[in-house]
Amino acid sequence: MALVLGSLLLLGLCGNTFSGGQPSSTDAPKAWNYELPETSYETQDSHKAGPIGILFELVHIFLYVVQPHDFPEDALRKVIQKAHESKINYDEPETVLLGLKIAYYEAGIILCSLLGLLFIILMPLVGYFFCMCRCCNKCGGEMHQRQKENGPFLRKCFAISLLVICVIISIGIFYGFVANHQVRTRIKRSRKLADSNFKDLRTLLNETPEQIKYILAQYNTTKDKAFLDLNSINSVLGGGILDRLRPNIIPVLDEIKSMATAIKETKEALENMNSTLKSLHQQSTQLSSSLTSVKTSLRGSLNDPLCSVRPTSETCNSIRLSLNQLNSNPELRQLPLVDAELNNVNNVLRTDLDGLVQQGYQSLNDIPGRVQSQTTSVVAGIKRVLNSVGSDINNVTQRLPIQYILSEFSGYLNNTESYMQRHLPTLEEYDSYWWLGGLVICSLLTLIVIFYYLGLLCGVCGYDRHATPTTRGCVSNTGGVFLMVDSVALLPRLVLNSWSQEILRPRPPDVLRLQFGVGLSFLFCWILMIIVVLTFVVGANVEKLICEPYMSKELFRVLDTPRLLNEDWEYYLSGKLFNKSKIKLTFEQVYSDCKNNRGTYGTLHLENSFNISEQLNINEHTESISNELENLKVNFSIFLLGEAGRKNLQDFAACGIDRMNYNIYLAQTGKSPAGVNLLSFAYDLEAKANRLPPGNLKNSLRRDAQTIKTIHQQRVLPIEQSLSTVYQSVKILQRTSSGLLEKVTRILTSLDFAQNFITNNISSIVTEETKKYGRTIIGYFEHYLQWIEFSIREKVASCKPVATALDTAVDVFLCSYIIDPLNLFWFGIGKATVFLLPALIFAVKLAKYYRRMDSEDVYDDVETIPMKNPSQH
Template structure:
């Protein structure tokens, strides 16, 4: 069923070829991946026999013993090509050799079959003569048992042997029942298996149009991504150009911007320095006057008569000696002003250097917008080309004859499904006949075993070792009768059973060795792929049937393997020989027009980092003269105090000395002078110290800026010149490089898409895995697993049981003598132990050691026999 379905599927798909091709390698970006929606199929890929698989493996081991030879590929090829004919071609040596090869391969099967035929012929004859012999009171037909010393031992051996054989036969019968049941249950499952395969094949039919729609829909995704990049050409292409120039441009502009900041800092430092110098000059004269006046006042106070008296005189003299310290720093008045340098810097700042630098930044940052404004027409042209590619892809995809092929195959599928629906009831009916026949066969063997087992049971249980052969009990005698009934049934049916075993053996073994095993190992496909095997004019049958070009290497094994890997029909059947999708979806033809559009792109970008006025401004700053200022002089004065002495300490010391004097005008005057000195420090010295601190900071700033000022300015100007030259000379190549990269990105989207379309159509579209699964279901599951394996298990079990009936009936005949009631028995002469025959009761006495002789048997009625 499924085999026919799979063949029709392949032929149906071959009727109208589906196009496809192998994907070509490309540098397309992998920013995202397309994936065709996966289809979940219902039918399982693999089949497991379950626990009964152990029995199947035992049978396979036996088959290997019977037929250990490898699959005869060459012999089968020659037989298939009709190079050997049994009736007419024996005159050719090669045909005789071929016949011998066939016989050699089938030797094990032939030997076993001949043994079976011999069994079939001999068993009825032996049974016939055995029956006739017993009717003549021969072959054990005489109901007389000769007493032997080994009699009990032989009885036990016969019983045990028969029991063991019965157990082995029962195992074979069990295998027969199991195999018979497996055939019935698995044939019933065939409907479900067929429905599952048909469902998967219909899923294949239904999913293909949906996948084609999905493939076409992905073009819009690709186009939207490309259009988004085209609309953002300012950030992608312009931004790329800007990023290429950034390492050269931005550091230079930042350095010049630092120079502009330095000019501002210089102006501020010069202004602060000038202010501080003016403050120090004015306040230094004021401090000098205040200290001189205070010295005069204190000298007048020290002329007081109190200073003439000890010990006040010493204190006054000490104060008088310290007055010389009350002087200001005379160098603060002599520090030169920086008005000239400040005026030069102010002249420099009249040129808005910051504005010029910002124009340089703006010129650099405007590159993306410049690119966008200059590429409007090119972008419109590229979009038009991309729209046309979408139409061409749609046309190519629609021209692939998938729909027609699927329609034709749907007709084949419907016909096959109708055939299966009609055939399954007949198959189930035939299976019921087979099941009933197998049940009868197993039941016959079971019946024989029942008689043997009942005979053993009754014989063992009813046997009395003290009873004489003629006085055995009814139970024991019944056991013997049962054994003889089993023997009779064995002779009656065993040859019929062997006929069935031989027939099923020959069919089952050859099907297993010539179909099932080579199918699993794919050797059968290699035979079918033999050149000129199925058609004398075609080297390869499939390629001849598909393309009428038999030299194309397209094999059954390759198609089956590709379908097992879930490849598409296009790649599996090499349909590029009929419709080459690579030619219809030529990526280079589709992208060449996009390249030409980008080649026509003309972008002019003019980046001016700094105009000449800004350069002159920087040069003027280098010549402003701040590097010629004697900063050491200023720094030396900033480390000194405005007064020669610490006025606060001086005032504290003066107050302490005033406290040592007696109360009076002098003491009060000195106290007042100490407070005045503190006031001078607070009002004049502290502001001057603040001015000195500001002067120090300004000098440090100017010293830092002026250090190697000309070198720094010249280096900045050189860097600026170098960067400007690089931008001017290389911006064209940068634009070309970034344009190619940008174009490659846009083209890459469609190369990636077209490559995916080609790959999907060739490898994934209409994947033929359901075909391989249907073929596996037909051959491996239905034929081999559901029919051949149970069939082989059936003849294996029944055949083993039938063969063992031969030793079983021998032991049963031997054992029946020990259980049945005899008509006569041996007499032993041993009067001391056992009396002689008592004629009144008809019993015979016997002794186990001394055999005297045999008396005429006491005749019994036929019923007693």
């Protein structure tokens, strides 16, 4: 694996790499999640060209028009296969056909290259003949301008055409300057980019051992959680059993407890009622005696002689008639006592029903404690097994091949980094040469265009349509000279002028200078086109054969062709890694997995050399825990209520409170203790006495009225209080006795059901809860072991930095830093060079209209005689 990773890294840094992997479809368990610490990398995943990217896209569109064919995967495969052959027979039909396929794919590039070569061949020839033609006063070489009717129109057309062409050339030159600057600035960034990638790769190497340590550390977290549950077996397992029993037992015990409370309340009510009835009998007798006494006193008072005299007699008679109302209620003394019922309830209370219920509650609450006391040895055995699982996991992680492979990969990384450190300065030095050469080319073209612009500016501004060709102004003539003296001829003109004066002495120096300037312009176009063709062939082919197929992964599909890189291996990577070439491990899959940040183990299918699933055999580890849990036996018996408690409930149902005649008590509690309201009677008597004349009769009646008030206060009110107590007790007894037998029967039925439920289901409940408890303990480690496998397969030693380094080498450095600016350079310079030819033609044509001529056409009525300028002579 280290060899493969090292190969990928070297390939990437020299022109090809792999990026993050797609996450496995295996998801980590969701219950109690662990998470590996995030590893941050410095190098960006993607490269953005910025605003200059629009120009690069323009070049890509042009290349697509020139080369619209799909990537020739089959042809490239055959080329690689042919390269492995020791001797290639070029006459074979297969070889010829392959050549034709390559030629068909390269047709656009070949055609453009041939046009460039044609341009290179023809330009010097055309320039030479053009120069010779001007030497012979042809092709505009004669300093004489013939007047034409369409002359102004032609001048304007030539000027506009030249201006448009100059703008196009200027755009091309601008592209050249931009491309030249981009190469320089981006190459300067290469060292920082390489350092960033190497830093990320070293982070990968350094973080992998830390990730494995973290995985091992999580075992202690898992074990602590399991130990916590084992130490809390009373609340976890015992609580689970208790929760299963509660719904069927607690309601029954609550009902029995309520009935025990009702028995106590019944006893209290009977006791209060019985004592109140006894007191009521006595109070009623005392009331009757007191009323009899007061009636006797009133009759004695009414025997007074004054009662026989009118009108006093009428008052005495009304008082005498009302004396029959002063009687007590005799039925109060006849209310029956409840001694028998009270005795029955006291007999029931001899059995402590509430204590029996508390024993039932306690038998349930003792379940957790019994579980803990009966499972001590089993818990200790499970803990021993869990400790041994930790040792096994540590051994497995120590034998993982990842760290060993990454240590080997570290050697490749060091060698690659040293190589880069040695050669990056050379690359920067070559880049400076390239930048200087590109700057010279762009500057010379810029100078040419500047002369054209100056020529147009001076010619247009200084042109006088009323002036004759021989009398044109200095500004106009300067514009014409600028148009003829192109920038290529500036430097060598001095030498050429002197040479021309020696060799071609008969010709005027000015004419020779113009002719050689035009010739050297043609010669310069030819040299520029050589540079354009060379850079076009290189840049276009690299873009179409490396950059584009790399981005679309077509290049990987070619490399993944069975038996392509090694005729003995069906898949090269699996043969290199495992010496088992039939395992499907492809460059494209490795690149995609690394690109998506997948771990090295899963990316390279290392299960074929070290199967983590077999080494971390979950069933093997959990089986040991299951065996220990099978020895976990919990035995206990629960009795909710004994026979004494059942008999107690039955005796209470038969105590007789439900057969009492409560109506006779309720009927008396609604009646007055006396036949009349004594207080009202006393006030009425006192009012009648006050109407009598003063004397013994009046005084005695007033004393009797006061006595009646006292009887009401001392006798009637206590009786009324006793009747209220009897009423309350009767209501309590009525509520308790209502459906008493049915209530007791229902409770006993529920009790039988609950007891049967316990008897029949306690063992199955204990078994089920024990298994559930065991699954919980095992689940912690199943989840942990699954997470280990998932993490090692998908997360540990994520090869994303390797993929990023490959993307940096190919997509960023080769394609974005070098090829994109190179293509933009030939695109701009090529456009400027191609349009330089029509610019020369229009400049030569236009210069005639701006320069001061040596002679001009003169028109007479008879004939036109060209006159020579005296200056020529």
